[in-house]
Amino acid sequence: MTLTSPLPYTETAGPCGARRRADRAHTIAEILRRQVVAGAFPDGVLPDELTLAAEYAASRNAVRQALDALRAEGLVDRVPGTGTLVTAAKYPHGLNRLCGLAETLREHGPVTNEVRAAGAVPAPAAVARRFGLPAGSDLVYVERLRRVGGLPLSLDLTYLAPDIGTPLLGEDLVNNDLFALIERSTGRRLGVAELTVEAVSADPHTAAVLQAPMGAALLAVERLSHLDGGRPVDLEFIRFRGDRLTMTARTHRS
Amino acid sequence: MTLTSPLPYTETAGPCGARRRADRAHTIAEILRRQVVAGAFPDGVLPDELTLAAEYAASRNAVRQALDALRAEGLVDRVPGTGTLVTAAKYPHGLNRLCGLAETLREHGPVTNEVRAAGAVPAPAAVARRFGLPAGSDLVYVERLRRVGGLPLSLDLTYLAPDIGTPLLGEDLVNNDLFALIERSTGRRLGVAELTVEAVSADPHTAAVLQAPMGAALLAVERLSHLDGGRPVDLEFIRFRGDRLTMTARTHRS
Numbered sequence: 001m002t003l004t005s006p007l008p009y010t011e012t013a014g015p016c017g018a019r020r021r022a023d024r025a026h027t028i029a030e031i032l033r034r035q036v037v038a039g040a041f042p043d044g045v046l047p048d049e050l051t052l053a054a055e056y057a058a059s060r061n062a063v064r065q066a067l068d069a070l071r072a073e074g075l076v077d078r079v080p081g082t083g084t085l086v087t088a089a090k091y092p093h094g095l096n097r098l099c100g101l102a103e104t105l106r107e108h109g110p111v112t113n114e115v116r117a118a119g120a121v122p123a124p125a126a127v128a129r130r131f132g133l134p135a136g137s138d139l140v141y142v143e144r145l146r147r148v149g150g151l152p153l154s155l156d157l158t159y160l161a162p163d164i165g166t167p168l169l170g171e172d173l174v175n176n177d178l179f180a181l182i183e184r185s186t187g188r189r190l191g192v193a194e195l196t197v198e199a200v201s202a203d204p205h206t207a208a209v210l211q212a213p214m215g216a217a218l219l220a221v222e223r224l225s226h227l228d229g230g231r232p233v234d235l236e237f238i239r240f241r242g243d244r245l246t247m248t249a250r251t252h253r254s
Numbered sequence: 255m256t257l258t259s260p261l262p263y264t265e266t267a268g269p270c271g272a273r274r275r276a277d278r279a280h281t282i283a284e285i286l287r288r289q290v291v292a293g294a295f296p297d298g299v300l301p302d303e304l305t306l307a308a309e310y311a312a313s314r315n316a317v318r319q320a321l322d323a324l325r326a327e328g329l330v331d332r333v334p335g336t337g338t339l340v341t342a343a344k345y346p347h348g349l350n351r352l353c354g355l356a357e358t359l360r361e362h363g364p365v366t367n368e369v370r371a372a373g374a375v376p377a378p379a380a381v382a383r384r385f386g387l388p389a390g391s392d393l394v395y396v397e398r399l400r401r402v403g404g405l406p407l408s409l410d411l412t413y414l415a416p417d418i419g420t421p422l423l424g425e426d427l428v429n430n431d432l433f434a435l436i437e438r439s440t441g442r443r444l445g446v447a448e449l450t451v452e453a454v455s456a457d458p459h460t461a462a463v464l465q466a467p468m469g470a471a472l473l474a475v476e477r478l479s480h481l482d483g484g485r486p487v488d489l490e491f492i493r494f495r496g497d498r499l500t501m502t503a504r505t506h507r508s
Contacts, residue, residue, distance in 0.1 A: 023370070023371070023459075025459070031380050034380075034476050040380065055378050055379055090452070092450075096505060124309050126289050126294065157281055179507075189507055193506075195502070195503050195505060196288075196503075197349075197473075197500070200327060201496075205276045205323075206280065217471040217472065219452075237281075237288070240453075242455075242471070245452075246451070246452050247452070249503070252351065253433075253445055253482065
């Protein structure tokens with residue numbers, strides 16, 4: 001089968017025309033949005049509609065529909081007389097190396113943490129189990145709203161093993177990653193972490209805290225970090241604003 | 255600072271009472287939802303409100319608010335007289351090994367692909383660049399709606415290097431992963447892939463194709479896969495339904 005356009009649909013006037021245009025618009029939007037997020041338009045201006053229509057061998061209508069999708073996502077703004085401007089900045093967060101947020105985003109701006117709660121708590125059974133401790137054991141709980149360059153990025157709920165967490169309660173939790181504080185305080189390195197990543201919609205509470213629209217897409221991460229060669233010491237439940245963070249990874253076939 | 259409850263807030267009657275209850279409900283919901291998603295309730299029934307209130311040393315109101323959040327997310331249903339039942343099944347997809355969907359989800363049910371388009375196309379510049387090819391070079395494009403056990407899981411747009419993709423157009427794309435077909439056809443293994451993961455809201459087109467609500471949270475994955483020790487051959491733009499997939503990974507500090 002050979003197709004003559006970069007997108008294997010013909011925009012016919014027939015009954016399938018609208019669906020085909022929607023499919024083409026979706027494909028164009030997927031490619032453009034990755035360029036936007038990856039910073040491929042260094043001056044922050046997208047090519048004009050005619051140029052894009054030529055590049056994708058698509059109609060201006062399909063291109064317009066693609067740009068509308070990017071605008072609806074908050075990635076670009078369309079300014080009459082000027083064109084389509086990139087409005088989003090997403091931070092890259094690598095999954096291959098276990099890093100704290102301030103370490104990872106150093107070049108993007110200062111990370112500050114609003115500490116919403118910090119103190120010793122008896123562990124709920126489901127949490128205690130992750131640490132290999134009996135239900136009701138003391139843990140240290142830290143809840144932080146994390147900002148980059150002043151803008152809310154994530155809401156982090158952290159449980160720490162008591163011997164690890166207690167000394168940290170006197171430290172500067174506002175300006176430091178927990179990982180850095182743990183390593184400084186124990187004189188040991190962290191090792192392996194297991195994590196899960198999900199896309200979820202913001203419930204009203206999380207939306208309010210993150211100053212995101214209700215229902216906005218968030219990355220929900222659960223991460224259990226261990227001391228190097230050792231026991232689990234740090235269990236985090238994190239909600240990142242989806243419009244401000246991209247996770248990146250390298251993976252191998254075998 | 256020592257706190258006497260598993261959640262470091264007191265539900266006072268003062269002006270901060272509602273906020274504190276919301277914070278506690280959020281923490282309870284985060285812990286419970288991970289248990290639900292991880293299948294920690296094998297009979298599919300959550301403990302009753304009183305038991306949860308005792309475990310989390312929280313009020314029944316806070317527990318109810320947490321269960322409401324899980325219900326709003328579609329993870330549980332609350333049946334009067336019976337309790338809170340798990341209604342969601344999320345598939346785990348490992349990020350540490352490069353796997354096709356059918357390989358990964360073998361034990362969860364058959365993966366079938368509705369092939370929405372398949373054929374040769376001239377590459378848009380942004381796509382050609384990823385393959386190290388000139389703009390307008392021929393590539394093979396495959397667009398698939400992928401289902402597990404009959405339910406839509408993802409919409410995948412795939413560009414393949416022409417020598418790799420062309421022989422696959424005659425293969426059974428409905429019942430096979432592209433990775434498996436590439437390796438069978440070339441006699442070579444795939445090697446490294448670079449990927450990005452984002453949380454995005456479903457636009458109307460993607461929502462319709464995936465039969466998800468408009469605005470539903472999706473995992474958007476872009477993945478460029480290489481032949482073992484070799485060139486990039488497979489570029490995919492994937493949108494997974496957030497309510498049906500969890501990504502998992504192990505990561506190391508150094």
